[in-house]
Amino acid sequence: MSQLDLFATLEKIEKVQIVNSNRIDADDQFFCESQEKVYRDTVALFISITEQLKSAGSHFVQRYKDIGHFEDRLPEIKEEHVYGICRYFEKKYNVTLNKERIHSKYKKQDVTVDLVLDEIFVELGGYNFKEKADNEIKTEMRRIATIQNVFGGKVKSNRVTIEKTGAVSHCSIFHRFSLGDNSTAIFKALTHFECGRVEEHELFGTHYGRYQHDRSGDVIFEKLDLDLDKVQSIKFFKNKKVEIEFKSGAAALAFANDYCGYVETAKSRNRGTLNA
Numbered sequence: 001m002s003q004l005d006l007f008a009t010l011e012k013i014e015k016v017q018i019v020n021s022n023r024i025d026a027d028d029q030f031f032c033e034s035q036e037k038v039y040r041d042t043v044a045l046f047i048s049i050t051e052q053l054k055s056a057g058s059h060f061v062q063r064y065k066d067i068g069h070f071e072d073r074l075p076e077i078k079e080e081h082v083y084g085i086c087r088y089f090e091k092k093y094n095v096t097l098n099k100e101r102i103h104s105k106y107k108k109q110d111v112t113v114d115l116v117l118d119e120i121f122v123e124l125g126g127y128n129f130k131e132k133a134d135n136e137i138k139t140e141m142r143r144i145a146t147i148q149n150v151f152g153g154k155v156k157s158n159r160v161t162i163e164k165t166g167a168v169s170h171c172s173i174f175h176r177f178s179l180g181d182n183s184t185a186i187f188k189a190l191t192h193f194e195c196g197r198v199e200e201h202e203l204f205g206t207h208y209g210r211y212q213h214d215r216s217g218d219v220i221f222e223k224l225d226l227d228l229d230k231v232q233s234i235k236f237f238k239n240k241k242v243e244i245e246f247k248s249g250a251a252a253l254a255f256a257n258d259y260c261g262y263v264e265t266a267k268s269r270n271r272g273t274l275n276a
Contacts, residue, residue, distance in 0.1 A: 023121060031088055036113040039081045046070050046077070078111060079103050085116045093129035094198040095136060133198045138259050141189035144182050145260035155256045158232070160244045162260065168220065168240050177238060178216035179208060186234075186242060189259050194228050201228075230255075 024032070050070045053061050061067065086099040102119040124132050145151055145162045153162035167183040170176070187200035194201065207224050208215045223235040232245040246252040256262035 023117065028089070028092075032085065032113045032117065035081065035085060035088075039077070042077060043074065046074055075107070078106075082106070082111060082116055085113060086120065089120055089129070094133045095124075095129055097123045130198075134192065137185075137188050137192045137198060140185040141259045142261040144185055145262075151256070151260055151262040153256075153260070153262075155252060155262055158246045158249045158252045160246070160252050160256050160260065160262075162242050162244075164240050165242050166240055167242055168236055168238060170238075176216050177220060179220050179236065183208070183215065183236070190226075190231050190234070190244065190255075193255050193259060194230050201226075203228075 050067055053067050053070070082103045083099050086097045086102065089095065090097055097120060102116060105119065106115060127135065144165050145153060147164055152164055153160065165182055165186065167179055167186060168177055169180050171178065184200060187204040188198065191197050191199065191201040203226055208220060220236055221238065223233055225233045230247055230251045232247050235243045246255065
């Protein structure tokens with residue numbers, strides 16, 4: 001079956017009813033229904049134009065330049081439709097979704113919003129959107145804090161030190177240091193630990209710059225005093241180490257355990273007592 005024949009069946013669909021079993025809220029439902037209508041209307045328009053061009057009987061209408069253009073756009077429109085739905089949920093709930101997998105699964109068949117929603121909930125793996133966002137923050141922080149499958153740092157008193165975060169990079173062309181994506185993941189983890197939010201705290205943007213390309217220069221190595229309820233300060237070093245101070249030893253240990261994969265042993269407990 002050709003792409004045109006496949007999409008031609010969409011003309012017979014007058015109304016798409018989304019059955020979501022209360023999986024999404026009213027705003028999400030409205031977005032999905034609106035996107036579905038726009039998608040169906042656009043596909044119907046392209047099919048109509050294609051059929052008109054085919055039946056025009058004009059030697060000016062060329063198969064590859066004219067008709068082929070509209071036929072080629074149909075699968076592209078479907079891809080944009082799938083990606084658009086996924087990006088909406090990614091942006092709203094701060095989660096990542098495998099858009100490529102979802103699109104690939106329906107590449108050779110029709111796709112509805114409800115099918116995309118089914119795949120999105122497969123991506124959630126049994127969690128809701130908030131739980132997935134929470135898990136992603138912790139998973140990313142553990143990745144940064146891990147060296148050869150173990151915690152790559154130290155927990156001492158109220159301080160957590162992570163040796164090789166990869167948060168700081170050096171550009172040999174412009175001869176400057178800058179903070180990369182890993183620093184953003186650290187900021188998000190600390191914010192989430194502090195108050196449960198999945199977006200980084202405003203204090204980080206105020207000090208280091210709100211956008212990735214702003215986060216460069218000597219300012220990135222200055223100690224940032226946060227003075228929050230749990231987190232006291234953070235400091236980056238040129239050797240890619242980061243040192244985080246907390247308001248208490250209990251808070252430092254909780255962050256190291258839950259976000260960094262640190263496993264406290266009897267030896268480390270004794271050392272922590274001696275250094276407290």
